[in-house]
Amino acid sequence: MPNSSLQTLLTQTPEEGFALAVKLAQKGVEVTQPSEEIRKVLRPTYSRNADSLTAASHVIAVHFQTVAAANNYWRAWMPYYQ
Template sequence: MSWLPSLQTETPEEGFDLAIKLSRMAVKKTQPDDAARARMRPDYANNADSLTMASHVVAANFQTVAQANDYWRS
């Protein structure tokens, strides 16, 4: 089974969680070395600009998920 079977979610909260997962998977696929990611984490975990940029990526992914779910309109 794929790690991403669908962009469909039941709720906006589930959609936001999916947006976070999409963002994290992008990092993992870009840098597949666990040790390298672990070494770099302190650099960005304590950098306000890096955290703001990470939030922007999640927001962009959430926009995609929201569109795929017709903004959860019923």
């Protein structure tokens, strides 16, 4: 099941934006290793290795920067900044 096509970086909330960042990080893995079967084989090992988890969290963090900037940090609804 490939990721659906990426139509927009805009989300309603930071929570949804974080979920999009996770999806983008996975998409980066999928384009490099398209076989879902192979990815599934790798998963049990790396998901039980702390350094692998930190590295995965790092990639998510980079994408979250992008998504957060795209959404103007979800500040539009905050009167404080207007």
